[in-house]
Amino acid sequence: MKPQFNKLLTRQDTYTGFVAIAVGAVGLLDIAYGNWRPGAGLGPHAFPQLAYITLICAGVVIMIEAVFGKSDEHPENLRLVISTGVGLVAIGMGMFWLIGKLGLAVSVAITLIGASFLLTRDPLRHWPSTIVVPIVATLVIWVLFVKLINVPLPRGLLF
Amino acid sequence: MLESFIPALYLAFSPEVILYVAIGVFMGVTLGAIPGLSGDMAIAILLPIVFFLEPAAALGLLTGIYKGGMFGGSISAISFGVPGTPGSAATAIDGYQAKLKGYPNKALMTALYSSVIGDTTSDFVLIFLALPLAIVALTFGPIEFFALYAFSLLLISALTKGKVAKGVAMAALGILLAMIGRDPMGGSLRLTFGIPELAGGLALIPVLVGIFAVSELIIQLSKAWMDRVTRIIDDTKQKADSLLGDYDASKDKLTFREFRATMKATWIGTTMGTLIGALPGAGSSLAAFISYGLAQRFSSNGKEFGKGSLEGVAAAEAGNSATSGSTLIPLFAFGIPGSATAALFGAAFILMGMTPGPRLIYDHTEVIYALFLILIYANLINLGLSQFLLPFYSKIAMIKSRILLPIVCVLAILGTFAAGNSVIDVWVLLFAGLLGVVLRVYNFPLAPLILGFIVAPGAERALRQSLLIGRGDWMHLLSSPIAIGLYTVAAIMILTFTLVLREKK
Numbered sequence: 001m002k003p004q005f006n007k008l009l010t011r012q013d014t015y016t017g018f019v020a021i022a023v024g025a026v027g028l029l030d031i032a033y034g035n036w037r038p039g040a041g042l043g044p045h046a047f048p049q050l051a052y053i054t055l056i057c058a059g060v061v062i063m064i065e066a067v068f069g070k071s072d073e074h075p076e077n078l079r080l081v082i083s084t085g086v087g088l089v090a091i092g093m094g095m096f097w098l099i100g101k102l103g104l105a106v107s108v109a110i111t112l113i114g115a116s117f118l119l120t121r122d123p124l125r126h127w128p129s130t131i132v133v134p135i136v137a138t139l140v141i142w143v144l145f146v147k148l149i150n151v152p153l154p155r156g157l158l159f
Numbered sequence: 160m161l162e163s164f165i166p167a168l169y170l171a172f173s174p175e176v177i178l179y180v181a182i183g184v185f186m187g188v189t190l191g192a193i194p195g196l197s198g199d200m201a202i203a204i205l206l207p208i209v210f211f212l213e214p215a216a217a218l219g220l221l222t223g224i225y226k227g228g229m230f231g232g233s234i235s236a237i238s239f240g241v242p243g244t245p246g247s248a249a250t251a252i253d254g255y256q257a258k259l260k261g262y263p264n265k266a267l268m269t270a271l272y273s274s275v276i277g278d279t280t281s282d283f284v285l286i287f288l289a290l291p292l293a294i295v296a297l298t299f300g301p302i303e304f305f306a307l308y309a310f311s312l313l314l315i316s317a318l319t320k321g322k323v324a325k326g327v328a329m330a331a332l333g334i335l336l337a338m339i340g341r342d343p344m345g346g347s348l349r350l351t352f353g354i355p356e357l358a359g360g361l362a363l364i365p366v367l368v369g370i371f372a373v374s375e376l377i378i379q380l381s382k383a384w385m386d387r388v389t390r391i392i393d394d395t396k397q398k399a400d401s402l403l404g405d406y407d408a409s410k411d412k413l414t415f416r417e418f419r420a421t422m423k424a425t426w427i428g429t430t431m432g433t434l435i436g437a438l439p440g441a442g443s444s445l446a447a448f449i450s451y452g453l454a455q456r457f458s459s460n461g462k463e464f465g466k467g468s469l470e471g472v473a474a475a476e477a478g479n480s481a482t483s484g485s486t487l488i489p490l491f492a493f494g495i496p497g498s499a500t501a502a503l504f505g506a507a508f509i510l511m512g513m514t515p516g517p518r519l520i521y522d523h524t525e526v527i528y529a530l531f532l533i534l535i536y537a538n539l540i541n542l543g544l545s546q547f548l549l550p551f552y553s554k555i556a557m558i559k560s561r562i563l564l565p566i567v568c569v570l571a572i573l574g575t576f577a578a579g580n581s582v583i584d585v586w587v588l589l590f591a592g593l594l595g596v597v598l599r600v601y602n603f604p605l606a607p608l609i610l611g612f613i614v615a616p617g618a619e620r621a622l623r624q625s626l627l628i629g630r631g632d633w634m635h636l637l638s639s640p641i642a643i644g645l646y647t648v649a650a651i652m653i654l655t656f657t658l659v660l661r662e663k664k
Binding site: 012016017020024027036042043044045046047048050051052054055057058059061062065070072075077078080081082084085086088089092093095096104108111112115116118119120129133134137141144145148151 | 211335350373564565568600627
């Protein structure tokens with residue numbers, strides 16, 4: 001019994017199913033004890049409640065399938081993918097902050113050249129794709145957003 | 160409604176719209192050909208920008224990208240054995256073998272012709288079915304509409320790639336995301352967690368672009384970081400080049416006889432693709448593989464499949480492309496997007512102030528007629544451009560995605576800000592992207608989430624109205640024969656697909 005239980009703990013979908021159940025349960029508790037105002041007829045809580053119950057049922061099925069060995073594989077390079085995502089969020093917000101300080105063209109050029117240098121081995125040797133392409137792309141983006149669409153972006157010191 | 164046809168002709172064939180369609184086709188083929196990027200991603204990124212264009216021009220651009228992307232995926236599939244899009248995975252089986260045997264051009268031309276035939280046929284089915292179905296949908300009340308929403312959510316959850324339970328969980332999550340903000344009937348706040356900026360709810364564009372495009376961009380960026388995709392392409396290209404030896408381009412031209420021999424497979428693919436495309440969630444990848452399997456079964460040269468058969472290329476590519484028109488049928492007739500691409504088109508309609516659904520054709524007759532015309536002639540532009548630019552397109556497929564990925568990311572961020580002029584939208588975009596990444600790596604399908612997010616407000620309204628009419632009795636939801644029919648058909652289709660077709664897949 002114990003080895004089977006240990007095996008179950010190694011299966012990916014044991015955890016994904018558990019997360020689905022947990023999210024659904026927390027949502028139902030929030031509806032039961034949270035600050036939900038009942039409305040006319042079915043009320044504003046009913047549809048979210050239905051969604052939470054569905055989420056719990058789906059989580060239970062995912063876990064049952066995991067018990068019978070039907071589990072998806074562990075994701076590859078999870079740490080790398082997640083850290084890339086967090087990095088992109090940081091870079092995206094950083095670029096937006098920089099636009100307010102330096103202006104659209106300079107901020108976008110810095111971001112694109114920086115990203116190209118990060119993604120290319122020996123970036124100086126590949127200067128057409130790491131420097132020229134980002135600068136051309138910046139010009140196109142600047143013309144598109146500032147001249148053609150005229151987006152009211154935060155104004156910076158430069159352009 | 161016929162009096163709207165002449166203005167629609169002017170609209171569809173204005174030089175500006177034709178130019179946007181051509182640009183769209185070129186962009187679609189280019190992005191579809193580069194592994195990791197796709198036409199759908201381009202549509203998602205350009206959604207905020209189309210907000211600034213005239214409706215016909217915007218729809219022309221999106222249609223062009225969509226059609227180009229459908230064929231573009233087959234270019235890298237045939238040239239390097241790396242499918243540019245999931246839908247072209249079946250094309251790679253025989254297409255890449257054809258390349259290794261020394262006739263890549265024949266395979267590419269077969270893919271192009273079968274893609275255009277499948278796509279055009281599917282567009283005609285859309286044009287002839289959308290209006291009658293919309294007329295039927297106009298007679299629907301809240302009970303029937305709720306059944307229709309439930310039918311679509313169940314079907315898309317069951318038919319998308321991966322486990323059914325995970326699809327259902329995603330549909331529920333999509334509904335919950337749509338519930339954030341003010342209750343449309345009572346006005347009370349829901350799921351805002353005390354954040355006042357969420358009182359208006361999550362905007363469609365950042366959620367759609369974040370979940371659909373930014374998450375894929377993050378995954379591709381991490382792959383680019385490892386230099387994996389490019390190495391695979393380089394390796395396969397070197398292998399292909401070394402195996403090609405003395406390649407004689409003059410002998411690699413598709414003859415009429417060879418084209419005629421692929422017609423049976425093309426029509427099998429076209430029929431299956433059109434039928435499967437109309438089902439919510441089934442997708443072009445499933446259509447391509449089923450078409451490929453059926454064409455092999457009914458071919459007199461079935462043993463040649465998998466060894467560079469042009470029939471195999473034709474069936475897969477026709478099956479893939481024939482989903483393009485029919486996948487829009489539920490959107491036009493009922494306002495329900497049956498696929499991620501249809502959801503993107505639905506979002507474009509909403510951005511342009513047009514509500515998808517049975518009234519769409521009546522309220523915006525000229526634009527929709529113009530779109531129908533664009534759908535047809537975009538195929539001809541795709542055919543003409545691709546015939547002319549095919550050698551160039553094959554080189555495009557070798558562009559390393561790492562060069563374009565940062566540019567696409569910046570476009571997504573700025574475009575989302577431009578559409579809503581809100582920094583909160585940029586936050587939502589980036590966090591939706593992170594959520595999408597987590598869901599992708601744990602094999603949760605995203606299409607049910609997107610559909611759940613889009614249909615939830617309508618479904619909630621229909622459910623609450625139905626129960627008000629039925630005085631709170633849930634059995635009232637089964638008081639309509641149409642509703643009962645829809646639930647029954649959903650159950651039968653889910654059982655059929657999950658038990659029979661998935662096993663074969």
